[in-house]
Amino acid sequence: MEVVIAPAAELAELAADAIAELLDRRPEAVLGLATGSSPLGIYDALAERVASGRTSFAAAHGFTLDEYVGLPAGHPCSYDAVIRAELVDRVDFAPGAVRGPDGTAADLLAECSRYEAAIADAGGVDLQILGIGTDGHIAFNEPGSSLASRTRVKTLTEQTRRDNARFFDGGLPEVPRHCLTQGLGTIMEARHVVLIARGEAKAEAVRQLVEGPISTRWPATVLQLHPHATVLVDEGAASGLELASYFRWTYDNKPAWQRL
Numbered sequence: 001m002e003v004v005i006a007p008a009a010e011l012a013e014l015a016a017d018a019i020a021e022l023l024d025r026r027p028e029a030v031l032g033l034a035t036g037s038s039p040l041g042i043y044d045a046l047a048e049r050v051a052s053g054r055t056s057f058a059a060a061h062g063f064t065l066d067e068y069v070g071l072p073a074g075h076p077c078s079y080d081a082v083i084r085a086e087l088v089d090r091v092d093f094a095p096g097a098v099r100g101p102d103g104t105a106a107d108l109l110a111e112c113s114r115y116e117a118a119i120a121d122a123g124g125v126d127l128q129i130l131g132i133g134t135d136g137h138i139a140f141n142e143p144g145s146s147l148a149s150r151t152r153v154k155t156l157t158e159q160t161r162r163d164n165a166r167f168f169d170g171g172l173p174e175v176p177r178h179c180l181t182q183g184l185g186t187i188m189e190a191r192h193v194v195l196i197a198r199g200e201a202k203a204e205a206v207r208q209l210v211e212g213p214i215s216t217r218w219p220a221t222v223l224q225l226h227p228h229a230t231v232l233v234d235e236g237a238a239s240g241l242e243l244a245s246y247f248r249w250t251y252d253n254k255p256a257w258q259r260l
Ligand SMILES: N[C@@H]1[C@@H](O)[C@H](O)[C@@H](COP(=O)(O)O)O[C@@H]1O
Pocket: 034, 035, 036, 037, 038, 039, 065, 066, 130, 131, 132, 133, 134, 138, 139, 140, 160, 164
């Protein structure tokens, strides 16, 4: 696991660099896309690169991590609508190239299996962008999630519902209680995972992710077992790390040939 501590704007550029390099090497790359506020700077940086002709998503594919159950199609808080507004409509993906689990499906269990199969049929995810919840969830894998889990229906914790209420006009009562989410086992199959976290509210989750014991109590800790995980954190999110000065030294002295 590589931990980079830097100002948020620099973190977003680093992640955008990694995605742009991947697209240069492999234009048909499969990207794992996260919603939430954490990756917004990355999406802004990517939109800028596409606008200036430096990067193209024309041959790439994308899969989102999760979706609320029961929000009508087109609801502005559905992750399908959010990822369209934040990234898809601002870059040059081919129509239909970005997919997400369908939280309106009549048979949600069948939808979860279909989604797993779609990711596998695309050849798996090359680079997965992740945020982290204050309770240590990634995607919507809440505490207690099996570390081997696959795409399935989960129940959101009150903490997550409260954290996400700010996006809903009607606040907490409007936040669904259930979601579809890629499992931790699904996410672990991505070839490179890049997690970004900002602000002190994430400090405890980041401390557990990087330095805590691997446990379903803090689901993101499963990433300690990933062979290529990059954790991008600003000073606030890094404020609980015992090894912060080691991570700083390592990054400051990183050989030029070593990519993220
Ligand atoms: N399902 C999403 C996660 O994928 C995201 O990482 C998390 C953190 O969101 P934010 O980046 O807004 O703090 O929120 C949601 O619960």
